[in-house]
Amino acid sequence: MTVFDPGFSPSSGYGQTLPPDWPGGFWLHWGVFVVIILVFVLAMVMGFIYLERRGIGRFQVRLGPNRVGPFGVLQPVADAIKVLLKEDIIPAKGDKWVHWLAPVVAFVPVVMLFAVVPFQDGALLADLNIGILYVVAISSISVVGIFMAGWGSNNKFSLLGAMRTVAQEVSYEIPLVLSILGVVLIAGSLSLNDIVKVQSIPFILLQPLGFLVYFIGACAEINRTPFDLLEADSEIVAGFHTEYSGMKFALFYLVEYAEALAISAIITTLFLGGWRGPVLPPFLWFLIKVVGVFFLIFWIRSTIPRVRVDQLMAFAWKCLLPLALINLLITGVEVLVLPEALPWTIIFVNLAIMAVLIALWSKFFQLGGGRVEV
Amino acid sequence: MALKTEPFVVNIGPAHPSTHGVFRMRTTLDGEVIVDMEPVFGYLHRGIEKLAEERTYTGVIPLTDRLDYLASMSNNLAYVLAVEKLAEIPVPGRAEYLRVIMAELQRIASHLIAVGAFLNDCGAFMTPILYMLREREKILDLFEMVSGQRLTYNYMRVGGVSQDVPEEFIPALGKFVKVMPGFIDEYDQLLAENEILLARAKGVGILPKELAINISASGPVLRASGVKWDIRKADPYSIYDRFEFDIPTGTVGDCYDRYRVRIQEMRQSVRILKQALEQLPQGEVRSDVPHLLRPPVGEVYGHIEAPKGELGFCLVSDNSIAPYRFHIRAPSLINLTALRDMIVGWKVADAIIIFGSIDICMGEVDR
Numbered sequence: 197m198t199v200f201d202p203g204f205s206p207s208s209g210y211g212q213t214l215p216p217d218w219p220g221g222f223w224l225h226w227g228v229f230v231v232i233i234l235v236f237v238l239a240m241v242m243g244f245i246y247l248e249r250r251g252i253g254r255f256q257v258r259l260g261p262n263r264v265g266p267f268g269v270l271q272p273v274a275d276a277i278k279v280l281l282k283e284d285i286i287p288a289k290g291d292k293w294v295h296w297l298a299p300v301v302a303f304v305p306v307v308m309l310f311a312v313v314p315f316q317d318g319a320l321l322a323d324l325n326i327g328i329l330y331v332v333a334i335s336s337i338s339v340v341g342i343f344m345a346g347w348g349s350n351n352k353f354s355l356l357g358a359m360r361t362v363a364q365e366v367s368y369e370i371p372l373v374l375s376i377l378g379v380v381l382i383a384g385s386l387s388l389n390d391i392v393k394v395q396s397i398p399f400i401l402l403q404p405l406g407f408l409v410y411f412i413g414a415c416a417e418i419n420r421t422p423f424d425l426l427e428a429d430s431e432i433v434a435g436f437h438t439e440y441s442g443m444k445f446a447l448f449y450l451v452e453y454a455e456a457l458a459i460s461a462i463i464t465t466l467f468l469g470g471w472r473g474p475v476l477p478p479f480l481w482f483l484i485k486v487v488g489v490f491f492l493i494f495w496i497r498s499t500i501p502r503v504r505v506d507q508l509m510a511f512a513w514k515c516l517l518p519l520a521l522i523n524l525l526i527t528g529v530e531v532l533v534l535p536e537a538l539p540w541t542i543i544f545v546n547l548a549i550m551a552v553l554i555a556l557w558s559k560f561f562q563l564g565g566g567r568v569e570v
Numbered sequence: 571m572a573l574k575t576e577p578f579v580v581n582i583g584p585a586h587p588s589t590h591g592v593f594r595m596r597t598t599l600d601g602e603v604i605v606d607m608e609p610v611f612g613y614l615h616r617g618i619e620k621l622a623e624e625r626t627y628t629g630v631i632p633l634t635d636r637l638d639y640l641a642s643m644s645n646n647l648a649y650v651l652a653v654e655k656l657a658e659i660p661v662p663g664r665a666e667y668l669r670v671i672m673a674e675l676q677r678i679a680s681h682l683i684a685v686g687a688f689l690n691d692c693g694a695f696m697t698p699i700l701y702m703l704r705e706r707e708k709i710l711d712l713f714e715m716v717s718g719q720r721l722t723y724n725y726m727r728v729g730g731v732s733q734d735v736p737e738e739f740i741p742a743l744g745k746f747v748k749v750m751p752g753f754i755d756e757y758d759q760l761l762a763e764n765e766i767l768l769a770r771a772k773g774v775g776i777l778p779k780e781l782a783i784n785i786s787a788s789g790p791v792l793r794a795s796g797v798k799w800d801i802r803k804a805d806p807y808s809i810y811d812r813f814e815f816d817i818p819t820g821t822v823g824d825c826y827d828r829y830r831v832r833i834q835e836m837r838q839s840v841r842i843l844k845q846a847l848e849q850l851p852q853g854e855v856r857s858d859v860p861h862l863l864r865p866p867v868g869e870v871y872g873h874i875e876a877p878k879g880e881l882g883f884c885l886v887s888d889n890s891i892a893p894y895r896f897h898i899r900a901p902s903l904i905n906l907t908a909l910r911d912m913i914v915g916w917k918v919a920d921a922i923i924i925f926g927s928i929d930i931c932m933g934e935v936d937r
Contacts, residue, residue, distance in 0.1 A: 252697075255697060256700040256701075257700055257701060257704055258700060352578065352580045353580070356580075356918065422766055424693070431693075432918065497695055498695055498696075499694075500694065500766055501689065501693040501761065501764065501767050501770060502692065502693025502770075502919070503770070504769075504919045504920065505602055505917060505919065506602075506917065507769055507770075563765065563769035567915040
């Protein structure tokens with residue numbers, strides 16, 4: 197068997213996922229999946245909040261929430277009720293409309309991301325033939341919301357956080373997209389459903405370097421440690437959401453976790469074989485992998501310190517970008533020259549190349565940055 | 571085309587997550603770079619120096635608890651040493667040992683907070699500080715055994731300590747001394763060689779040797795700059811000349827060195843504790859001292875190596891029951907004077923960790 201399955205033909209566009217005898221046609225399908233996605237996102241975010249708080253409690257030699265409900269599982273519900281009852285404050289000299297709109301602008305695109313994520317074969321809102329392009333495009337809209345929050349708050353810490361966001365997310369978008377391209381080259385399709393279908397071997401094995409770059413870039417994209425500069429609580433209080441309270445703050449909190457969920461889902465789809473897996477039903481496999489990726493994300497959060505803003509930029513441009521480009525080049529060559537090669541050869545070669553590159557970069561690339569003469 | 575920019579002023583503090591109390595930095599920023607900084611303090615001023623002048627010599631001890639509230643035992647020790655020097659009061663042998671034990675335990679507890687808070691400032695999301703609080707709790711338990719308090723101990727007295735330790739204290743301390751080196755190794759494993767921490771702390775906020783001496787910095791801040799100066803060795807007080815220990819020093823004087831020096835000092839404190847536990851004699855813990863002490867007319871300066879640096883008490887006596895003048899040389903305040911020189915030119919994130927690496931306690935800065 198080859199990596200590049202010759203019998204496979206990419207689907208031609210939207211509509212293929214609908215079975216011909218689907219009752220109600222497009223609108224019913226649309227309605228059902230909108231509800232599924234909203235419920236899925238909200239339920240998973242609640243679950244993630246609980247999981248992260250309990251998990252980090254373990255990492256930090258303490259218990260974590262364990263009072264509300266059995267094992268504290270109702271803690272997110274209690275938090276939600278508390279936050280709903282809080283007073284909503286708009287800073288006196290803040291830009292009222294921008295301040296009000298910002299959480300919405302940040303939240304909507306994150307939910308929209310799930311439209312193209314396949315929960316199992318064909319089970320997705322829209323099987324766009326440009327699915328991954330859609331993901332990349334939509335996920336960069338959240339930045340606007342965060343910048344609006346920073347600007348509308350009329351707070352210097354918020355503004356600092358917002359400026360950091362723009363610099364950070366624009367820079368990290370580039371290695372992120374380049375690392376996805378490797379997957380697209382192998383899969384031969386931009387549709388997420390098709391990408392899962394061709395993964396008889398999870399692409400994390402064929403694209404180890406691509407996975408690494410994507411994972412790091414995604415952590416920066418969703419502002420998780422060590423790249424959580426825009427809400428760095430020890431430096432700029434709470435960054436862009438310093439002035440937010442009540443439900444609007446809750447929306448930002450929701451965005452943070454929904455983004456983590458989205459990134460986990462996309463990593464699962466692109467690199468971990470999506471819903472594919474033996475024995476268990478596909479939807480369960482998808483969930484297990486998503487939770488696994490999220491576990492990795494908050495494990496990192498509770499372990500390592502934060503980088504500085506100039507080091508962050510240097511890391512994106514001097515480390516991740518070249519690595520992503522090299523990965524793209526190698527993948528391109530492999531797809532062109534060795535389409536018949538055994539997958540294990542390619543896996544071995546790619547792992548070796550990744551090891552060499554990382555060794556090289558860790559030797560010659562220093563996260564430096566120093567004092568500025570003023 | 572050159573963009574027109576203008577500096578803007580940001581108040582970091584007094585209510586800010588990492589100002590370690592109510593310190594305020596009026597920083598002028600050019601983008602992320604700090605071009606100027608003006609420290610503002612006094613938010614926690616309670617007039618302790620003036621209050622002490624209205625109290626008897628023995629009644630001042632509870633006030634000293636409230637100076638550096640992370641190191642109350644050391645404050646007590648520094649004060650009673652000054653009074654004993656002024657009134658020439660002898661101290662029983664067992665009391666001397668108990669004082670050293672308390673002071674060294676307190677040094678470990680204070681350094682645990684310092685290192686934990688520093689790593690927290692670096693952004694390590696609470697994990698290191700919670701690991702360190704776990705061992706600090708054990709020290710607080712020990713202090714609770716001897717004094718009944720967990721924060722303001724009020725344990726030392728002029729001429730000794732308030733009471734002998736309970737019988738369960740010595741085994742508990744022996745156990746602590748045995749397990750503590752392992753825990754210090756654990757702290758090292760957490761982040762000491764972490765690439766991000768090295769990038770953040772190495773070479774950042776350098777305090778040159780000459781400047782450190784000029785501003786009369788002391789404690790780990792001075793030693794990290796490569797000056798081998800420790801009052802326990804330079805001017806041995808109490809019974810520190812009976813113990814064997816080293817003075818860890820840094821080389822560069824950056825944040826990383828200050829962090830390392832504190833970790834090393836914890837190891838040395840455990841060493842001292844071990845020796846003190848072996849040599850601990852039996853006997854009285856308090857000599858006979860009148861409640862209304864009237865020291866002879868004179869002036870005295872007693873100083874110790876507190877966890878944060880040289881803590882000194884200057885007392886002037888006019889042969890009355892209260893000190894005529896009571897002055898505190900607070901190490902936090904004096905180390906803080908180097909802050910502006912250290913952070914100008916660095917970024918906001920650096921300013922926070924440089925400030926954290928000085929390890930101040932606002933109770934002592936403002937007093």
